[in-house]
Amino acid sequence: MEQSSLEATVDKVLVQKWIAEIGSDAPAAVPLLQAVQNEYGYLPREAMNIIVSETDISASQLFGVATFYSQFRLDPVGRFIIKVCHGTACHVSGADRINTALRQSLGIKDEKEDTARNGSYTIEDVACIGCCSLAPVMLIGDETFGNLKGADAQRSLKKHARQHGEFLPGHEEKRSEADAPEKKSPGKKKKEML
């Protein structure tokens, strides 16, 4: 599978630096994993092994913690993460549709997958981000987008991809057509009409 190419190369010195800064006792487990994930976007097995061998944290504790909290991921991710909020307000205002729209743009067809084949974007569902009045909401990287309809989400993604030199896979045959509504902004037009 293409996704294996997303595996990160772990810098042992860096992990050791975190251990020195954060600590090597049991309470350090969560912040250590957070440091690893901040760097690599997920928890590479190699980094986990380094932590287990160089701290007092046992493998069972570390993996127990890593699998318990929803923040942690054991699989590699795309270069950008799209967090789609599924808080109550977002659910009521159509968050599922944002997922459908984004998956369409990214050409992710397999229900079990969440990363585009070219390793550009990963879609992640998150519990409330806390901007309920802007529901439905998504984050691409650190940037928040609110009051979305499915088409708006696609447009924001397209814009982001253009700005960051990523290209959106799939739907090549539809591409020229799909680009067309962007200039006319159908979503916006509808908003004004309402």
Next chain:
Amino acid sequence: MSAQPSTPVTIIVGEGTCGIAAGAKDVFETFRDMAPETEIKTVGCVGMCHEEVMVEIFDDEGGSYLYGKVDKKSIPAILKFHRGEGALPGDHLIRSSVQPDGAEYLTRQTRIALRNVGRLDPKSLEEYRERGGYRSIEKILTDGISPEEVIEEIKTAGLRGRGGAGFPTAVKWNFARSAKGDEKYLICNGDEGDPGAFMDRSLLEGDPHSVLEGMLIAAYAIGASFGYAYIRAEYPLAVEHFGKAIQDARIAGFLGKNILGHAFDFDVKIKQGAGAFVCGEETALIASVEGNRGMPRIRPPFPAVRGLFGKPTIINNVETLANLAWIIEKGGAAYAGIGTGESKGTKVFALAGTIKRGGLVEVPMGMTIREVLYDIGGGPSTGRPIKAVQLGGPSGGCIPESLFDTPIEYEALNATGAIMGSGGMVVMDTRSCMVDIARYFLEFTQIESCGKCTFCRIGTLRMKELLTRICGGEGTMEDIDMLENVAHQVKSSSLCGLGQTAPNPVLTTLKYFRDEYVAHVEEKRCPAGVCKGLITHTIVKDRCTGCSICDRYCPVDAITGVVKQPGSWVIDQELCINCGMCVEVCNFDAIRVQ
């Protein structure tokens, strides 16, 4: 219509998470470019999320103008007006010192916990000091007020925990105060996991020092010398602002050894939560801070006796803490003067969903749900009537319109089957399906169940399966009975609050909206038009113009037809996944959902 303003001297841009999401950074930059002569500052979230981006402009004669929904395009007009060159941009003006009325949204509120949010720069200790900050802890230390007296004052105030359960704060503190041991801990619970609640985020982001001062007061009262602020990692701005507040307070001598020259030591460290709803439960939160899986344990011993690292520990919610400095300054009696019998003071709610003026509101206890929704929230945003309001997130319930005159009090809300909760208030109109809402919450609690108790672990899964079946049109009347039966068992046989309250969304919707369940089962119909298995999308031929936009957005290529030939367009029901994308993009309301 109003007097000409004089020269603007200060422009304030609201930069909370929602402000930023609405484009506050852009607005800030544009003002800086276009009005370089003026001081431009940022504040936290004002709470009027529906009006974001919000900008307040002060002129040199003390006048102030609050604008909403400001974007790059509206800035030139606003600046023109303030330079005496143009008319008042009335569309954007919410309120001004010249015309103070018109913002009932704010006047019906009583702001205690939120007293500074949106009014000061959260990154400035000086501004907090100017607004009377740290005066309460100074008063306690310099006047030699004893910890017992502090607890007494909070008891007089009648303050109850704002995290959800509403346990009296003074009683909790007394347990820890009288517990043996020199080492005690205070934890600020900012693990706001309820989907639909964001008051803690707003407080930590918009007024971190008042939470920190609250921690100082609580620590002094119980005799703790170290504290943790447990904040969700999903709230990066809150972590940043609170971290800055800790640093500045340390430099100013409000944290550390011998605070303000008195025999009181206290310091705080931030622990970032890693995303687990169950960690809102005290013993689970402690397990998490200790570096373990956040699983609750049997109480007693209560954390106040044996908590973090085996030491007496008090866990207070962010909003509870934000009230403390006010209570010490104005007196417990003043706080108790607000609210009703057993529910004193105010409560902050996060108003969201299909409501006109969504955002953070702080109201005196005893106000009715209807007053909050209509007088403050301005009623429904969709033109369709409000059907229900969801209080308390996954632990709470749906309250129907017929009970909107229920006052906001712990006991009165419990009687409806919902709970006060941490303050999420999600408004739903007739397009929301109550069975789907119940399914949504069960899906959430099932994932978040830590797995320790069988009833919670398997019971929530069974309930979710039953609800999914009903939503999919495959449910039977026996399923509804079974659902009710399992709900009661999970409620009575789970160890912690998560399992005990997880069935609430099911039980309240069954109680008030049973007809919707029955429609799903007997008529195979979703009255709100939400449940995908029970609806169809079709094209209304006389409305369709043949523009083909629906085809372009359909993710499964189920729509076919000839461009500009309205009659030719059809949706293939075999392929259609009922995602609703076509409904959203159609400019002519030509897709019918049945």
